[in-house]
Amino acid sequence: MRPLLPLILAAPILAVLSATPALADDGVLDVVAPFEIKGADPSTSGNILIKMELAETLVNAAPDGRLLPGLATEWQVSDDGLSWLFRLRPDVQFHDGTPMTAQAVADALIHARAKPGLLDTAPIATIAPEGDDLRITLTEPFAPLPAVLSEYRALIMAPAAYDALGVAVEVIGTGPYRLTAMVQPLSLAAERFDGYWGEPARIDRVTYQAVGRAETRALLAESGDADYVFNLDPASVRRLSDVDSVEVLSVPIPRSLLIKVNAGHPALSDPRARQALSMAIDRQGLAQAILRYPAGADQLFPPSVAQWHVEGLAPLTYDPDGARALLADLGWTPGPDGILTRDGERLGLTLTTYPDRPELPLSAAVIQQMLGQIGVAVTIDSTNSSEIPVRHADGSLDLALLARNFALVPDPIGTILTDYAQDGDWGAMGWQNAEFTTLIVDLAAGQGGQSQRDRAMGILQAELPVIPVAWYQQTAAVSRGVTGAVIDPFERSIGLSQMDWVPE
Numbered sequence: 001m002r003p004l005l006p007l008i009l010a011a012p013i014l015a016v017l018s019a020t021p022a023l024a025d026d027g028v029l030d031v032v033a034p035f036e037i038k039g040a041d042p043s044t045s046g047n048i049l050i051k052m053e054l055a056e057t058l059v060n061a062a063p064d065g066r067l068l069p070g071l072a073t074e075w076q077v078s079d080d081g082l083s084w085l086f087r088l089r090p091d092v093q094f095h096d097g098t099p100m101t102a103q104a105v106a107d108a109l110i111h112a113r114a115k116p117g118l119l120d121t122a123p124i125a126t127i128a129p130e131g132d133d134l135r136i137t138l139t140e141p142f143a144p145l146p147a148v149l150s151e152y153r154a155l156i157m158a159p160a161a162y163d164a165l166g167v168a169v170e171v172i173g174t175g176p177y178r179l180t181a182m183v184q185p186l187s188l189a190a191e192r193f194d195g196y197w198g199e200p201a202r203i204d205r206v207t208y209q210a211v212g213r214a215e216t217r218a219l220l221a222e223s224g225d226a227d228y229v230f231n232l233d234p235a236s237v238r239r240l241s242d243v244d245s246v247e248v249l250s251v252p253i254p255r256s257l258l259i260k261v262n263a264g265h266p267a268l269s270d271p272r273a274r275q276a277l278s279m280a281i282d283r284q285g286l287a288q289a290i291l292r293y294p295a296g297a298d299q300l301f302p303p304s305v306a307q308w309h310v311e312g313l314a315p316l317t318y319d320p321d322g323a324r325a326l327l328a329d330l331g332w333t334p335g336p337d338g339i340l341t342r343d344g345e346r347l348g349l350t351l352t353t354y355p356d357r358p359e360l361p362l363s364a365a366v367i368q369q370m371l372g373q374i375g376v377a378v379t380i381d382s383t384n385s386s387e388i389p390v391r392h393a394d395g396s397l398d399l400a401l402l403a404r405n406f407a408l409v410p411d412p413i414g415t416i417l418t419d420y421a422q423d424g425d426w427g428a429m430g431w432q433n434a435e436f437t438t439l440i441v442d443l444a445a446g447q448g449g450q451s452q453r454d455r456a457m458g459i460l461q462a463e464l465p466v467i468p469v470a471w472y473q474q475t476a477a478v479s480r481g482v483t484g485a486v487i488d489p490f491e492r493s494i495g496l497s498q499m500d501w502v503p504e
Contacts, residue, residue, distance in 0.1 A: 028205045029482065029499060032217050033230035034356060036185035036210045040161065041168035043115040046152030051230075052190060052208050053201070053496045055155040055173025058086055058105070058134075059146045061490050065410040067146050071100065071156055071174065072134070081141030081446055086134040086149075092197045094158035095171075095178040102129030108156045109136075109149075111166040117153035118414045143446030147409040152492065176201040176497040186210045201497035202484070214358040221246055221477035228485055228494060229477040233358040234292035237475050246477045251487045252304045254407040255472040256297055257363065259351075260388070260400040263465050264430025267347055268398075272326045274464040278316050279323035280374045281367060287470040290362050297468035299461055301406065304489070307450065308412055310457045316468060323374045332375065340375035348377040353401040354385035363469070364401050389425035397429060403472065407490040413444050416456075420465070431465035 031052065038044035042055065049055045058072040072086040092100040106127050113119045113127070123139040136145065148154065158172035171179040176198065177190040188208045192201045209226070211217045218236035220226035222243055232240065232248075240246050261274050268274055283296030298315030301308040332340035332347055340347040351368065353360045361382045368378040378399075381387075391397035404419070404426060406412040417440055419427020439456040442448045460466070476494070478485040481502050486495035 027203075028207055029203045029228070029496075030207050030209065030226045031228045031230070031494065031496070032209045032211050032220050032226040034210065034212050034214070034217065036212075037182060037188060037208075038185060039168075040171045040182070041115070042112060042153050042155040042157070043117060046155050047491075048188075048208060049155060049171060049173065050152040050492050051494050051496070052188070052206065053175040053177045053493075054171055054179055054190060055157055056175050057150050057152070057154050057156065058088075059150040061147075061150050061410040061492060063486075063489055065490070067150065067410060070150070071105070072149075075146055077145075081143070082138045084136045084138070084145055085130065086136070088133055089197060090132070092174055093195050094160075094174055095193055095195075096158055096160055097195070098158055098160070100156070100158075100174055102132055102134050104159050105129075105134050105156055107159060107162075109134075109154060111162055111168070112154050114166055115153070118148045118151050118408060118418065119154050121414065121418055122148055141445040141447075144409065144411045144413050144444060147411040148414050150492070151409050151414075177206060199497070202500040203496075206496060212356070218477070221479075224479065227479040227482050228496075228499075230474075230494065231357075232475045232477060234290065236477075238292065240477045245480055247480055248475060248477055249485065249487050250473050250475045251489055252295075252302060253472050253474045253487075253489045253491065254302070254305045254412065255403055255405045255474075256300060256302070256468055257291075257359075257470040257472065258300075258402055258404050259367070259467040259469060260392075260397070260402060260426070260429060261431075261465060261467060262395075262397050262399070262429045264395070265349075265398055267342075267345075267349070269430070270330055271463045273330060274467065276323040276326040276330075276374065277371065277376070278464055278467045279319040279326070280370050280376070281467070281469060282318045282370060283316070283469055284318075286363060286366050286370075290359050290366060291470055291473075293473060295471040295473065297471045300457060300466070300468050301412070302471035305406065305412060308453055308457060310454045310461075313454075313458060313461055316461070320370075320374055327374065334375055338375055339377045346377060347375060348379065349398040350379045350381055351399045351401055352381045352383065352388055352391060352397060354388070355382050356385055357403050360401055360403065367401065367469075392425050392429050401469075402426065404466075405491070410490060413440070416440055417444055420460070428465035431463065433459055433463060435459065 057070050060068040060070040073089050075086045077084050106129050109127050122142050125137045125139050127136050161168045161170045161172040163169050176196045178193040180189050182188040191205050214233035217229050221229040241248050287296045303309045331342045335341045353364045364380045371378050388400045406415050418424040436459045439452050474487050483500050484495050484498040
């Protein structure tokens, strides 16, 4: 049994350890991340279930974004783009011993499509078994369907996992690990599933702990009470890099730090106002100071997302004098305290963010200062992340600082469709552009190519319904007693079943 951490670390860590189904001991690999377990259903906890390899999707993704076979060995689409056939892997069984049939797969996807997620945005007419395989028919062509089926909310679970309403109330998947205990919202335990169809896991037992505080996660890594710690804050990365017993992994990922703008706000409806806010932000300075690596975003997608990063696009720049000039053109003049006014109204905005990612409140404070220097008074509201879509829906949102994941599926088109063409909760607000919508819809249908993607990104760059701030790297701390750990740029896998203990 590993010793508990010193009592001086006290409540936060001890509370996590006491809630764990099985306390860490020799032979158990312990994973720690900030994400709470909100239930058994993939729509709420699929991100954890796929990382812990408890359940699987029809389609997998390689680190470079290539689609790979999963529970489907291959797929083909009809000439008109309206019918997809997925060949299902034979001789797969769920953790309850029942076979994975085409009907079970169809039912799981029908349940998934009835809940919020990328699958419910696909133009699906029917999902049905066809012999031992699966047929999905569409109402219109939708080229990224296989990529959408790789998303964690499209995990395949056994019929017995679901209640009468189609909500998963048990975790009964097909993965190399089988759930043995769950304590919501903090922890779960799992063991190797000997009936797995593929290469068996190398470590017998694993646990997962949800730990919200980044400092606490880092201490668990440093003390050896966790073997794989996901999502570190920059200060912890620097400290853990000097710890001999820990290896720090880091990779660029398709995630962007953004300011979501209410383009319907009277002060923000003119694109020049949004451009002024953008020009007030010293991206490189913020990224270096807060994220601790040079990743200021001069457009929405980083170079690692090659098809959507536009070479030669005029970059977003830091120009506070130009920002002041644009706002002056819009009729804003400095008041006695330096805050801009127009028609008796002060230019005051609320910036909503959330502390789940420790860099967000810090970045918000820096952005508050930068916007203050051009005469914009910003009030920060650090609250639950769920408040962003709520305030979007009721129209009360001014600005939101968020980390948007474009790696939910290997092709970002699914996320872009949700965020922009359909005015989604996490993307554009009060903004429409008919040309942009046409471009995105055509790309989703498999029509058009690189020039259309470049044009769509150029429109976003000019009109700024969201303002890119920085690009992300993902980090993890791994015990040097473990081999095989990885960071997947698409954040689906941590390499759990490939991890093994270093021989003593």
